[in-house]
Amino acid sequence: MVATVLVGMLCTHLMCFSVMFWLVSKRLHGKKMGMNFFAMGNLLLGCAYVLQLAEGGPAWSLMSVVNHSLTLASPVAYWLGAMRFFGHSVPLWRPLLAVAALYSAAQVLVQWSLGPVARYAMLSGMSALLFLAMVVTVVYGVRTFAKDLYAEMVFFALLITGICALNAFKFMKLMHGGLDALRMDGSFQVVFYIYMTSLATVLPPSIIWLVLRRLTDELRGIAARDPMTQLLNRRGLTEALQLYFNSRKAVPAHLLMLDVDHFKRINDTYGHHIGDTVLCHVAEVLRGAVRRGDLAGRIGGEEFLVICLDSDMQGVSHLAERLRSAIETQAIAATDWGPPLHCTVTIGISSPFSGAEALEAAMREADEALYRGKAAGRNRTEWAGHALIS
Incomplete structure (x- = not known):
C-alpha cells in the first residue's frame, strides 16, 4: 500500500514538473536550454508509472512492454536535454523512437527466450547502465565543459549515483529472487520509491536553478561586453x-x-x-x-x-x-x-x-x-x- 501511494505521488510530481518545464521552455523562445527535452523525460516516466499502477503487478502484455520502453526512454530524454543545456544541437524524436523500437523488440525476444524475470531484470540492468553513463558524463563535465557549475554537477552526480545503485541492486534481487523482488509491499520497493519520489521532488527545482543561473550569467556577460565587438566594456x-x-x-x-x-x-x-x-x-x-x-x-x-x-x-x-x-x-x-x-x-x-x-x-x-x-x-x-x- 505504501509503495502504491508513493508511485501515485511520483506520477503527480513528474506530470506537474513536466508541465512546468514545458511552460519554461515556451518562455525561453529560441534558446530553450533543453527544458522541452526535460519536459518530455518527465512525461515519459510519468506515463510509465501510470501504466505500472494500471497493471497492478508484473505481467506480460502490450501495456507492460510500453511501460518498460517508456521507462528506458526517459533517461535518454534527460541525457539529450543535458546536452542541449550545454549547447550541443541534438535531436529528440529520432533517438527516443529508436530506443523505444529497439527495446520493445528486445523485450519480445527476451520474454520468449528467457522468460519474464529476465525481461524485468533487463530493464533494471539497462537503467543502471544508462544512469552510470550519465554519472560518468557529469564527472567528465566537471573537469571540462561544466567547470563553472562544479558544486551543482557534483550534487547531480551524487543523486544519479543513488538511482544507479538502486537499479543495480534491483537487478541482482531479480536474478536471485525472481519476481518476488517486485512485490509492492516489499521493503526494497518501498525504499526504491521513496528515493524516486525524493528525486522527483529535488531534481526539477535544481534544473530550474541551473537555467536561472545560466540566464543570469549570460545577462552579466552581456552587461560586461561591448555589443558590436564583444570585447569587454x-x-x-x-x-x-x-x-x-x-x-x-x-x-x-x-x-x-x-x-x-x-x-x-x-x-x-x-x-x-x-x-x-x-x-x-x-x-x-x-x-x-x-x-x-x-x-x-x-x-x-x-x-x-x-x-x-x-x-x-x-x-x-x-x-x-x-x-x-x-x-x-x-x-x-x-x-x-x-x-x-x-x-x-x-x-x-x-x-x-x-x-x-x-x-x-x-x-x-x-x-x-x-x-x-x-x-x-x-x-x-x-x-x-x-x-x-x-
Missing part, C-alpha cells in the same frame, strides 16, 4: 581587474589605449557601416594578438584598451608593437567594389598600476601618452613619460 574590465588583483599572484599591470587614426575620415568617406567594419576588424586583431590572460576591451567610439597582466615593460612594449604592426599590415575587405582598406592605430601605454581602483588614473596616463603620439605623427606607440618610436 569598462564595467567588464573593472570586474575582471578586481578578480585579478584579489588573487595572491597579482602583480602590477600595464594599460594600452589604442585609437584608430583618422577614423572620422573613414566614416565620412565610406560611411558608418564601413566604420563599424573597421572597428570589428581591430577588435578581431586584438583578440588574436593579446596573450592568454590579458584583457581586451572597447570603451567607446574608436578607442580600445588592452590590459597586460603579469608582464614587464619589455613584454608590454613588444605586445604594443605587435598590435600596431598587425593592424597596419592586415587589409580590411570592407567593400566589394573597391580596393581593401588599411588603417593604423596610435597606442598610449600607462605606467604600472596595482588595483582596480587605479584603472581611471592609468587610463588618463595612457590617454595623455596617446595624444602625444597623435601629435607626433600617429601610427606609433608612446609610453607615459617617454616615447617609444615605432
